[in-house]
Amino acid sequence: MVKIMKVEIRKTELAHAVAIRDIIDHEAVLREISGYPHPVPLEQIQKEINNGLRNWKTGESYGFTVFVDGKIAGTVVLEEPNKTKTIYEVGGFIGHKYWNSGIATEALKQIIDFGFKKGIHQIQADHDKTNPGSGKVMEKAGMKHYKTKKDVKRPFGLVNVHFYKVRPK
Ligand SMILES: CC(C)(COP(=O)(O)OP(=O)(O)OC[C@H]1O[C@@H](n2cnc3c(N)ncnc32)[C@H](O)[C@@H]1OP(=O)(O)O)[C@@H](O)C(=O)NCCC(=O)NCCS
Helix, strand or coil: CCCCCCEEEEECCHHHHHHHHHHHCCHHHHCCCCCCCCCCCHHHHHHHHHHHHHHHHHCCEEEEEEEECCEEEEEEEEECCCCCCCEEEEEEEECHHHCCCCHHHHHHHHHHHHHHHCCCCEEEEEEECCCHHHHHHHHHCCCEEEEEEEEEEECCEEEEEEEEEECCC
16 A cells, blocks of 8 residues: 655744754764764754744745654755855755655655745755765756766765756746
């Protein structure tokens, strides 16, 4: 029997902090997102959520928590890299136990839809070879590969970085 899950994105609130911390604090997730020690301090997540709530007001970023059947399963965020209010970058993560169930793809589609309704002209993202699943998610959500930068320096060596973007139809 196919299990159908309800995936929703909701504005990230402080009340989501403990669940988000617990999701990040997993070896497989920590490997792909930088800037967190293990164990991940709750105060760091609370600070980030408070910054995110301020950024919602200015339009600098829009942070969402991903809910699956009412339970917190990850986050997805649109961030403005160059203060143009037209081009945003998208990123996020999903709890390890939920991987490969189509949740990131659904959450990405929803945040793209939100962004275009806000008048954003282009949403973009990138990934390197350590994370091919991430590129697959971007393609499944309708983003198109448009360039590859070769030999980009990363803490673990030189990698090719693949760039994707999507614009409203
Ligand atoms: C990347 C991530 C968000 C994907 O979340 P998810 O909910 O598992 O994504 P989905 O289930 O929607 O899709 C994953 C797709 O990648 C594919 N995939 C997974 N691992 C893969 C790999 N090593 N090589 C190729 N494809 C892979 C899956 O098969 C699936 O495609 P399919 O539906 O065609 O089978 C999740 O793994 C994650 O949070 N990783 C840690 C943080 C991170 O990498 N964030 C992105 C930074 S750019």
